Amino acid sequence: MLARVGVEAVDELFADVPEQVRFMGALGLPGPMSEVDLVRHLRDLSAANVPATQLVSFAGAGIYDHHVPSVVDHILRRPEFFTAYTPYQPEVSQGTLQAIYEYQTMICELTGMDASNASMYDGATAFVEAALMACRVLRRSSVVVAGTAHPEWLETLETYAASGLVEVRVEESHDGVCDPERMRALCDETTAALLVSSPNFFGNLEDLAGLGAVAREAGALFVVAANPIMLGVMAPPADFGADIVVGEGQPLGGSMSFGGPGLGFFACREAHIRQMPGRLVGRTVDADGNDAFVLTLSTREQHIRREKATSNICSNHALNALAAGAYLAAVGAEGMIGIARACVAKAHYLRDALLATGRFKAPWNHPFAHEFALVYEGDASQMHDEMLSRGYLAGVLLEAPDGRDLVLFAVTEKRTRSEIDAFVEEVASL
């Protein structure tokens, strides 16, 4: 090869790299490893963790321990899917393209919206992109956000807002749900969107009808963040006038994986498709007139529009979207409704049982789905530690708006009645 290139040593190929910037030292990295040693090392690292999946876990707060059907990972392991890149050459990418088109359809079915993109990175960045899109659609400069949304989403939105592209007004005061009247008070003629999460971070369901009305009155878009599993039994946000629906798609066939990679799903109304961020797959025909799929409306995107693009997103979370599609196909509507119903019923069962112990108090009594917060009458972090030593992940510890310690419990279909009963009994005996 060297001869063909016309050099004697590989080093000559780096002639353009000036001496002063040549790295002459030895990289401070360990040496190479055989596969045997490598696997042992990674096993040791993984064994230094105690995964929630090996505990009786009630942790949620944005990432949920749902069952992942076996078929999902078997599909993801097809190298034709995972070793491909963005389907720029549709003739040899129909697999990815069709799978994403089907995923887009399923997201539309769950949310009631007209169009879904091919994915965003996660729920937080989808939430931010929704705010930015609303500002573009209405040419307005601010958004009003429910303080009951996921705190990490709010933080992410604040970080992006430092760019000056959007002014963020968060309605901080709440008692577990946000008050439409207080949201209204924050709206003015600059308000491009009202952003709300339902179920919210505390598991409570917001008054979407009331909030949607506030958005409409302000002439703003209504952005709803939803939990995709709960959409199996909840009215689609479109029914409340949502203009953009986003969320974290990890519950749809994704493992928890320490919180990433997740899946940002993003859906909107037809009228706003051309302001959407991210990739879109459309159906068309090929030269023989056969149905075929292709990336479309790319004039919104960075590789064509550069500084005028709707977003800078390029690589997204396509494989997670493919997994979500496979998951939804595997469970179907019936399975989904059954799973969502089981989560809701078990969450209500656990909450009643915890309240009955007298060790927990309800900070509020709003309708909720599969997640709820309680006040622990005692040292919550001590309780959490003690339960951990007994094999339980006793939810996620939070601070309530009034400063009290809260414990946020999520229950998925994986938890059995006997696990729940045993947990309640042990926590009551502390």
Added chain:
Amino acid sequence: MSGTVPNSPAGAPPRGPRETIFEIGSPESTCVTAPDLDVPDVDLAQVMGGAVRTAPPRLPHVTELEIMRHYAHLAEMNFGVDSGFYPLGSCTMKYNPRVNEDTCRLEGFTGLHPYQPAQTVQGALELMYGLAQALGEISGLPGVTLQPAAGAHGELTALMIFRAAHESAGDPRRKVVIPDTAHGTNPATVTMCGYETVTIPSDGNGLVDMDALRSVLDTDVAAFMLTNPNTLGLFDPNILRITDAVHEVGALAYCDGANLNAIMGISRPGDMGFDAMHINLHKTFSTPHGGGGPGAGPVCVTEALSRYLPGPVAVSFDDGTFGLDWPDASIGRVRSFHGNFGVLVRAYTYLRAIGASGVREAAEQAVLSANYLKARLNGVFDVPYDRGCMHEFVLSGARLKRETGVRTLDVAKRLLDHGFHPPTVYFPLLVEEALMIEPTETEPLSALDSFADALIAIVDEARSNPDLVRGAPYTTPVRRLDEARAARTPDLRWRPSSA
């Protein structure tokens, strides 16, 4: 026509597409059902305050076999690195080692909840800490965040850090300069960070035009973004003069690290004077591209900028344990949780497998392979910026188009019939009819040779039978697509009526 098509794959691919998943199965078909309810049922309308669904979502009704066949068929219509040579320039489509796919699936990683107490995730934190250290070493920029989900997200994170640094110095600025060779994410990121893009032309050698750069640099410039080696595959020998000029006006230098594969272990962006860079783990560090993600785009910054990194970052303590911490002047969060952890496990596995020596060897082989392929194709196509290339090079099909009417797009489509994934085409924008070719270090010589042979054969075809090339591809699951129709009448979701 078809009689003259060479190299049609032995096992002909399925003629696709097949029905959508909504059109197969039957109403009774189910695959995975919910577990039996072992607690008292609830009245959903009552406990959920009435906001319940009245009609179920129209999801597929399929059996497990039907799902597996459906996706098997879809997979067979897809081309990945395992299917064949994938020289997609700028994307570093190197082989994805299978051991990565095993380690990232260990339950001690996949089963972790992001809010578990630190004492239960020590292995995960140690891995993140170790990966960040290694990336800091390779980049020469010691402050590292693993948070960004992709390269573009890393670019944005870095510009946010720059903004915070300028603002905290009481010196807010408005503009970011990029060369015309920049990838589309660069200007799009500039806008998303609230800055204005200033684009400068490249010089006659495809490098940064120092005069053009100097003429736009002033105290309103926040940053200069440069891919080095750039998207023409050229290492800019003026790099120190460039970063000096940027620093002279108080601006910061950003390295788009998409092309790190060419120089890792050989030259460090930190030593070139860059203040920050992102690294695409899904390119340089062998994590799979996933059909368009997920990837990961860690950002490495100078010691001075470390205090602005987004949080949380993995830290080590004196007692040998690990934790998560927030830099004191952090810009905040750029996403939820701790980064694309599953991708980080794969990249860490790769780095430990190849070790310090493998890092440098990968770069050397990547550059050698690109130069070899360029030598074989020089003359077949024009090489507009003909100097030693790094890990990729750009050819121009302008002459072929002029002489035969066959465009680069046609050449790309014809390559599909030869069993190759085409290179990146029509980028970078300053090369007419561009073909951007990146072979990567993992391809054997035989793959490079057959690819060169195929391109040579296609050029011959273009001269003898241009219509043949213009009509390609013939052997793929579908033929050329009507993209105009897709955009004119968008059909973005399946509907029962559209069946």
